[in-house]
Amino acid sequence: MNQADVSKLVSRLKTKVNPRLRKFRNPNGPEGRLNKLKKTVTALFKYERIELNYPRADESRMYAERLISEAIRYGDCHKPTMEMADYWLIEKQLVHKLFKVLVPRFQDYNVSYTKLYRAPKPPIPGDQNPKAVLELRGHPYPSLLPDNSSNKNLIHNVLLEEAKRAYRAKKYAEIAAKIDAVEEKLSTIKLESEDSKAVEPAQ
Numbered sequence: 001m002n003q004a005d006v007s008k009l010v011s012r013l014k015t016k017v018n019p020r021l022r023k024f025r026n027p028n029g030p031e032g033r034l035n036k037l038k039k040t041v042t043a044l045f046k047y048e049r050i051e052l053n054y055p056r057a058d059e060s061r062m063y064a065e066r067l068i069s070e071a072i073r074y075g076d077c078h079k080p081t082m083e084m085a086d087y088w089l090i091e092k093q094l095v096h097k098l099f100k101v102l103v104p105r106f107q108d109y110n111v112s113y114t115k116l117y118r119a120p121k122p123p124i125p126g127d128q129n130p131k132a133v134l135e136l137r138g139h140p141y142p143s144l145l146p147d148n149s150s151n152k153n154l155i156h157n158v159l160l161e162e163a164k165r166a167y168r169a170k171k172y173a174e175i176a177a178k179i180d181a182v183e184e185k186l187s188t189i190k191l192e193s194e195d196s197k198a199v200e201p202a203q
Contacts, residue, residue, distance in 0.1 A: 013065050014112040022055050037063060040134075042090045044114075045097060049135035051119060057132040061114050063088060064136075068113045071103050105138050113137055117144055 026032035040060040043050050050057075067088055074081045076099040085095045106113045119131035133144060151157060 013062070013069060014110075015061060015065050015114070017062055018058075022059050024056065024059075038088055038090055041067070041088050042094060044134055044136065045089060045094045045102070046091060048139040049133065049141055051131060051133050054118060054130040054132035057116060057134040061116055061134060065113055067098070068102060068106055071098050072107050075099070075103075102136070109137070111137075 024033045024036065026036065028035070036056065037060050040050070040052065040056060041064050044060065044064055067084060070078075070081045070084060076082065082095075085098055086092070089095055089098065102113075113136060115135050115137060117133040117135075119133055122131065135141075135144075152161070
């Protein structure tokens with residue numbers, strides 16, 4: 001089996017995957033770590049936008065991306081994919097949401113299915129844990145990033161508007177000059193034809 005055939009056996013994730021898993025401190029050991037990640041993935045599929053610590057958000061994102069990728073690739077009739085969904089989603093009604101809502105939404109996506117934002121640092125001096133916002137694309141909530149493209153008072157929009165105005169004025173002047181040149185040429189031809197007609201009877 002060549003490399004091309006091997007690459008088709010594993011879903012290609014559209015996000016960066018860390019080669020090493022993070023070491024989360026948990027009193028219950030690895031089982032408690034997995035339970036926390038399962039709760040995070042379940043909350044992401046349920047609410048479609050969650051705020052949490054950045055390391056856990058980045059770690060949970062990989063599992064959510066892999067679950068959506070496998071669901072799109074194999075569908076709900078594939079037993080290993082159904083077992084994977086049953087394992088990672090604690091609330092079982094979300095399995096139906098995965099295959100009936102999220103798969104039709106993401107099946108034509110060429111980018112990642114999730115977005116990860118770094119949240120601003122809280123004003124509390126003792127809380128130094130970096131926060132993040134993890135969300136699914138296509139959610140019904142307003143965007144977290146401001147849309148500055150429609151604000152006419154921003155300096156770059158003012159400069160672009162003035163550049164457009166100057167460009168239009170230049171083009172309008174060129175068009176007017178061409179029209180004047182054509183009209184002048186037509187009037188010259190008309191005068192020459194009239195002169196030629198006036199000269200013919202004199203001959």
